[in-house]
Amino acid sequence: MDFGIQQIVSGLAIGGSYSLVALGFVLTFGVLNILNIAHVQTIMIAPIALALLIAGGLAPGLAMPLSLVITVAFGGVVFVVGLRPFLAHFRPTSNLASFIASFGISLFVENLVGAQLGSDPRSFPIPMPEGLWRIGGIEVVPIDCITLAVVVIVLVALALVVNRTNFGRAMRAVAENADVAAAQGISVERTILLTVLSASLLGGISGLLFAAESYSESPFMGFDYGLKGLVAMIVGGVTSPAGAVLAGLLLGLAEAATEAYLSSTFRDVITFGLLFAVLILRPQGLFVGTTKGVRP
């Protein structure tokens, strides 16, 4: 029984981290209308930056927020220097070209970091609590609890920002109709940049959580975890933030169950099996159709 609950907690934890990645994709896709694959590298940059900062002597309490700042800056620079000029030139004619460009930028970043720092995985620089914690009579893995707590806090904060702030309204307005949003006085360019920065923060946080959970990090971890987040985004309905969260959790639970009751070699099979099943049976996504309002 305990084992089952541990699996559920573990599944929700990793699933919650997938949700953060997926949300980064959803937010950027909403305002930009392209899938920005370069986003997956924010998952990698945060733990790598953390390792370098701690190796340089910085205390973990300072290194963690600083690694997130570096990740956000990285996301912004890659967008402004790499993707945005490309979009300005090619977007009127081809979304596919923009997507491929973002893919190329992603590979470039990954290999640049790998070349500079070595491609071997290294361990997460901050020791995690060992053993099991006892919470409410249940034994759970500490990092899973920490991850869940962080994910919940981030999701609540994000929901507040998206639904209650001027920036959140601007993001939703631009996602629905950028031309009309501009006529209301909203700077579409600035809204897009802020959205990319927000997505980078989400990616960075998820990267730290992934690296802590597996106790390892590598310059090539971006694609591995990022792809799972992308699957969650698609399964959730591409444009739906709530769908992305639910699909991420579902994916995490499915993976945990597969690892526990089948074998860990089937874990990725389950992920992509779920993706194919959804694309064939309900291509609009599992959770679209439950959102309110009418999309034009």
Next chain:
Amino acid sequence: MALVLDGLSASYGNANVIRDVSLRIEAGEICAIIGPNGAGKTTTLRAIMGYLPVTSGAIVGPAGVRLEGMRPHRIARLGIAYVPEGRGIFSSLTVRENLLVGATPLRASNPAEIGRQLESVLQRFPILRERVDQHAGLLSGGQQQMLAIGRALISAPQVLLLDEPSLGLAPIVRREIAELLCVLKASDDLTVLLVEQDVKLVQRCADFAHVLRRGSLLPRIGMSELADRDWLRDAYLGRHDGSDPDAR
């Protein structure tokens, strides 16, 4: 003077859509642009709003500011509000959120005013107050039009560009829109440039009108010429160039 177009030409790519368009609207006036489909009426509004490049000519806004080359969000912040064809409300946002987005220009200039302006719009459009927390996509066409206009008015603009507000709406709603425009003309210093196909609506509230035909703007006419259906038909069809109101 609130809005002047001086020899304005604009194009989509290589196709020159409007040529040498000139008009002048004083503060508090309502000017209508009428004309057949494809004449370039929407293009004119979009050119003023900065959505397409101006190939030649000038656009002078309130306080004499030159608008050519400016981006749409900057022009909006200068006090020019645009209600596009088809209303352009944000379906996935609530009525309140649509209005708050419309108040964006105020955020920079006068944030304390936003609450007051929101209240004022809800008072002017009771149906919006009733549905203030509903998603805008659930409103009827006429209600969406009121929301689009309310969203434009909330920032207390000096110039309002309205693109075919009556399109697709029932006669009773068209009357309401005409009455609203008359009230705006009387109460505020609001200057309105109205693109319309519904000549009756124009007659109810406009001060003067121009016919736009195939990218060219004919000289201004009063409401009596508008009432002359034969003259109007001939102007639309290009049988005269609009300079002589007695031409047939």
